[in-house]
Amino acid sequence: MTTGFDRRRLLQGSAAASALALAAPALLRSAAAQGGPIKIGFPVPLTGAFGAEANDQVRAAQLAIKEFNEAGGFQGRQAELLVRDDKLNPGEAAGRTLELIEKDKVNFLVGGLSAAVTLSINNVARERRVIYNSISQSDAINEAKDFGRTTFHEALNPHMTAGAVGRYVFPKSGKRVAFLSADYAYGHEMVRGFKRAGEASGIEVVADIRHPIGASDYSAFLPRIAALKPDVLCLCNFGRDQVVSIQQATEFGLKRNTKLVAPVLLFTSRKAGGEAFDGVIGGTSYYWRLEDTVPSAKAFNDRFRAAYNGAVPSDYGALGYAGVRSVLEGVKAAGSVETDKVVTAMEGLKADFYKGPQSFRKCDHQLVQSVLIVESKSKGLKTPDDVFTILGTEGPDERFLRGCDELGHKA
Amino acid sequence: MNDISIGGFPLDLLALQLVTGVALGAIYVLVGIGLSLIFGLMNVVNFAHGAFFMVGAYVGVFLYGYTGSFWLSLVAAPLAMGLLGLAVERVLVRPLYGRGIDDPLLLTFGLSYVMVESVRIAFGLTGLPFGAPPELRGAVDLGIGYFPLYRLFLIAFSLTVVGALWLFIERTSFGLVIRAGARDPQIVQVLGIEISKVWLAVFGLGCALAGLAGILAAPLQGVTPEMGIPVLAEAFVVTVVGGMGSLAGAVLAGLLVGIVVAMTSLVAPDMTKMAIFALMALVLLVRPRGLLGRAGALG
Numbered sequence: 145m146t147t148g149f150d151r152r153r154l155l156q157g158s159a160a161a162s163a164l165a166l167a168a169p170a171l172l173r174s175a176a177a178q179g180g181p182i183k184i185g186f187p188v189p190l191t192g193a194f195g196a197e198a199n200d201q202v203r204a205a206q207l208a209i210k211e212f213n214e215a216g217g218f219q220g221r222q223a224e225l226l227v228r229d230d231k232l233n234p235g236e237a238a239g240r241t242l243e244l245i246e247k248d249k250v251n252f253l254v255g256g257l258s259a260a261v262t263l264s265i266n267n268v269a270r271e272r273r274v275i276y277n278s279i280s281q282s283d284a285i286n287e288a289k290d291f292g293r294t295t296f297h298e299a300l301n302p303h304m305t306a307g308a309v310g311r312y313v314f315p316k317s318g319k320r321v322a323f324l325s326a327d328y329a330y331g332h333e334m335v336r337g338f339k340r341a342g343e344a345s346g347i348e349v350v351a352d353i354r355h356p357i358g359a360s361d362y363s364a365f366l367p368r369i370a371a372l373k374p375d376v377l378c379l380c381n382f383g384r385d386q387v388v389s390i391q392q393a394t395e396f397g398l399k400r401n402t403k404l405v406a407p408v409l410l411f412t413s414r415k416a417g418g419e420a421f422d423g424v425i426g427g428t429s430y431y432w433r434l435e436d437t438v439p440s441a442k443a444f445n446d447r448f449r450a451a452y453n454g455a456v457p458s459d460y461g462a463l464g465y466a467g468v469r470s471v472l473e474g475v476k477a478a479g480s481v482e483t484d485k486v487v488t489a490m491e492g493l494k495a496d497f498y499k500g501p502q503s504f505r506k507c508d509h510q511l512v513q514s515v516l517i518v519e520s521k522s523k524g525l526k527t528p529d530d531v532f533t534i535l536g537t538e539g540p541d542e543r544f545l546r547g548c549d550e551l552g553h554k555a
Numbered sequence: 556m557n558d559i560s561i562g563g564f565p566l567d568l569l570a571l572q573l574v575t576g577v578a579l580g581a582i583y584v585l586v587g588i589g590l591s592l593i594f595g596l597m598n599v600v601n602f603a604h605g606a607f608f609m610v611g612a613y614v615g616v617f618l619y620g621y622t623g624s625f626w627l628s629l630v631a632a633p634l635a636m637g638l639l640g641l642a643v644e645r646v647l648v649r650p651l652y653g654r655g656i657d658d659p660l661l662l663t664f665g666l667s668y669v670m671v672e673s674v675r676i677a678f679g680l681t682g683l684p685f686g687a688p689p690e691l692r693g694a695v696d697l698g699i700g701y702f703p704l705y706r707l708f709l710i711a712f713s714l715t716v717v718g719a720l721w722l723f724i725e726r727t728s729f730g731l732v733i734r735a736g737a738r739d740p741q742i743v744q745v746l747g748i749e750i751s752k753v754w755l756a757v758f759g760l761g762c763a764l765a766g767l768a769g770i771l772a773a774p775l776q777g778v779t780p781e782m783g784i785p786v787l788a789e790a791f792v793v794t795v796v797g798g799m800g801s802l803a804g805a806v807l808a809g810l811l812v813g814i815v816v817a818m819t820s821l822v823a824p825d826m827t828k829m830a831i832f833a834l835m836a837l838v839l840l841v842r843p844r845g846l847l848g849r850a851g852a853l854g
Binding site: 199370396417 | 564567571572575579679680681682683684686687693700701703705776786819825828
């Protein structure tokens, strides 16, 4: 009796088990299809004056995607990067962003490189309530009128960068300061940051010259600046503009009396500019030699080197990595890809991805992080990529940011 | 330093700014002449001119790395671009003669994209570092202030090249054929001269001049795949202001544009880019065919 019953139970059980075993892959498949891959839209200026930086951003961002997928993704879902060329043009960027959201149905957006372009991406993303983590320097993006709950800013902002560099340079190099700046938001914001930081050391602005962005020759601005013999010349421009203006300032012999300063001293620019950059001081969000003191930087560099034939990541490249990583860590922490939950998770993220501790400030979603002060060199290099000396680090501290009230955020 | 000043700027500074403008103009002149020559003779608007300028710089910098001689680069870059120009004329441009101005324009426009993209693939996006050769580094005291030695060299070298070119076109029999060909190619043909060979040679010469300008500009701004783009716009302005096809016009206009850029950047730095085009508009209003252009060059 009992044996018979048992046998029946056994048969029933095994039938159910085998049915389940057959159905399981299909169930899993349908669960995955429901979500599909986690798509991250990545508009950056692949062509144009910042092409070198943008291409490095893509390489590093791919690394963050690869790491995430190799670690198993999120609930079986893999991440995918959808790179688009915004051509360094706000209109083009808006179009591409809209496409990414409407047509490609991206879950998140990371990218941008240029103050005007990042604001344009942000506008589109904010209206459609898609999380956008900007990896381009901008002050305006932190201000209440451009900010939305889905806006995040992984990059440094001009106020932090120029502030840190100014606080380092002015007390050491002198009070008579000249500016040569690219005539667009980035240049204006950097100048404002320097002037604010210079108040403490009582700087005197002897010239404040604006040049058109992408000017091919700066020689015509230089005799006037040289004649003023300033202690410090701040070159508030970016990418190729920075390379050419530093090269020509050196050629005109400005270094005899004047310390050349670039708020954002780019790794790629220094590599393109060569020894003309010698002695130029500037700020940066990341430099690979940070690996000498910061373990997470070492780990990041090693993975980058392994993936890209021994190359080291540039500053803006590293931001591409961190920008994507922040969003994906947000997904993991939230246990969801839903916008609201990921926003909350990112707000609470205390991380050390590649450069030491970092976290988002609640009111404006600005990443509070360290600013490195570096000096360019061309002698005694360990490797051809060993182009900067790290002079100092201004640690992550909300005091160096503009206050939430000043930005127009209500408490 | 003296105390005389005009418009709030000391005379020394104004003089120095003028020299800066002339040095800027020297490059414009070299790029403009090539473009103007090619247009004046064969009615081909060479949109690849900026790309030849850029590739010339790359060839020069690459050779400089190999040989260590800037002077060799100064010979090799125009030579290489001249040869490339010959090939382009023979294979690509020639089949389009007699088909109006648009076809060669579109062809060279496309060619410039191919050249830029090829350089991006071969040398990367970052550009190559390049400074003036050691013997031309540093600045010289002109009495009105310090001025980079390399830019003085640039002025002298360009003047020499322009002088040689003038002698070639005005004083040699081949130059005579070029001038005649620009006036009336059919009559030249009737006289038993193969005009197609003249066109070939002039296209090569124009491209060689673009290459020379490229390597000369390399120490000023470094070498990048996109360096030819702004140059092309400036070269067109020089050609239009000077008068299509006029050698003397290109020289005059090149220097004028350089000086206008330098002076504008003193009084209204943010207007420099616009000033070039304002100058062009002004000249076209007063003299529609350019300062020294022939009547009906575009007709």
